[in-house]
Amino acid sequence: MRYAEKLEKRIVDTGARLCVGIDPRPELSGGIENVPEFLRRLVGETAEYAAAFKPNMAYFEAMGLRGLEILEEMLGEMPKEVPVILDAKRSDIGETQKYYAKSYFENWDVDAVTLNPFLGYDSIEPFLNWEGKGIYLLAVTSNAGSADFQRQKLADGRYVFELVQELAVRAVAEKSATDVGFVVGLTNASSEVLDRIMDAPLLIPGLGAQGGDLDSLAGRGRTAPDTVNVSRGISYNEMDRSFADKAQEWHALLSL
């Protein structure tokens, strides 16, 4: 089964496009020693609502070697039916990317990863021929700085993020086994952006703590399995409520 099919199935099974972000902050959960239990509860309580899980490497790397062990343990215990998108945003020359691809797709066996496309097509090639896997290229990120490059207009009237889409078009033409989608931040998902974004799987961060407006996605007629990520809005918002309770609320807002 291709990555996009697995994700589509999960979206249909859960009835919503909720991607549960996993960004553990040890300082908010009583230190690194409490993080494994925090993650077990977060994953356990939200799995039934999750179309996907998205751990962000930064939060695990910040805990040092123990953080990588915690990530590995968590990945090993993830429910197999929920796709895992590793938010790594990697970018390097192709030779080095081969090793990132091996690490994420072979060793950790995650379903998809985020990549920074700035180094061009040969930098994403090592990720392209993996059965059942997906990559999300940063196209229009959710930060204000996305205006600095991604939303600049070229002389021919296209935006820079449209060049990112060209990489996906090429991957499809070359019959990539890996599905290629895009990261589009909800906070910058204007109709000008969305009108130009291909019908390929979108990973959409920016809901909850970053204040993105879901209405901007309405009535688009897209068919690809898009998912909308919520991290702090489940893990660290209203700490007196359970993860399950908060996930259920986001799930209702994102229901099909």
Ligand SMILES: O=c1ccn([C@@H]2O[C@H](COP(=O)(O)O)[C@@H](O)[C@H]2O)c(=O)[nH]1
């Ligand atoms: O454009 C982007 C790309 C990635 N992210 C990541 O998504 C989550 C968002 O967390 P919240 O707590 O829901 O704001 C986090 O891991 C970011 O690094 C993004 O926000 N924007």
